[in-house]
Amino acid sequence: GAGVSQSPSNKVTEKGKDVELRCDPISGHTALYWYRQRLGQGLEFLIYFQGNSAPDKSGLPSDRFSAERTGESVSTLTIQRTQQEDSAVYLCASSLGTGGAGYGYTFGSGTRLTVV
Amino acid sequence: GESVGLHLPTLSVQEGDNSIINCAYSNSASDYFIWYKQESGKGPQFIIDIRSNMDKRQGQRVTVLLNKTVKHLSLQIAATQPGDSAVYFCAERPNTGNQFYFGTGTSLTVIP
DSSP states (O other): OOSOEEEOSEEEEOTTOOEEEEEEOOTTOOEEEEEEEOTTSOEEEEEEEETTSOOBOTTOOSTTEEEEEOTTSOEEEEEOSOOGGGOEEEEEEEESOSSSTTOOOEEOOOEEEEEO | OOOEEOSOSEEEEETTSOEEEEEEEOOTTEEEEEEEEEOTTSOOEEEEEEETTOSEEEOSSEEEEEETTTTEEEEEESSOOGGGOEEEEEEEEETTOSOOEEOOOEEEEEEO
C-alpha cells in the first residue's frame, strides 16, 4: 500500500481482556517496529522485526505483550490480560532496512487503546 | 534505556519568524539522528535526518545542526507557518542497535 496501515484506529477494552492490534507495512519494507506512546510522552520502543531474523523483543514491558510477523508483511501485537497502564497509542513503523542514513521510518497513524 | 531529552517542552512563535527546537542526547555511540513532526491524531512524519559524520544538513525550510561534542541536536524552521504547528521529536540510533530512541517532544505553536 501507499503507507503503513494500522487497525483498529481506536480500541476500548475492559481490564483483563486480550487485544490484538494489526499493522500492514509498506510493501517491500523489510523492517517493522512497534512503539508505544503514552499521552504527552515520547515513543517507547517495543519490538523490531527484520526480514527472517529473530525479532528484537528487548522493549516488550512484560510477558503479557507479544508480537508476530508473517514474512515481510502483516504484524500483530497482542496484549493479554490488559491493564489500565496499557492505555496508550500503539504505533507501527516500517523501513527499507537498517543499514544507515535514509532508512528512517514511515509510521502508521496508530491504534489508540483505552483500557477501562 | 536511552535518554533523549528536549530543552523546552513548548514553544510559541509568530508566523513568519524562525523557530529553533533543541534536543540533547545521551549516547555518544549514536550515529544517526532524525527529526519527526507529529500532528494531532497522526503518526510521526519524517522531516530531516543527519549522520554523525556531518554537523549540518539543510532541507526545504528546515536545517538540522549536530554538535557531537556536547551531544546536542537542533532543528531550525525558517519562516514558520501555521501548518508547522505540531509536536517535534528528535530520535537517535546508537550504532550498536537497530531501533531509534525518541525524546519527549516539543510542542510548537505558530501564532498567526
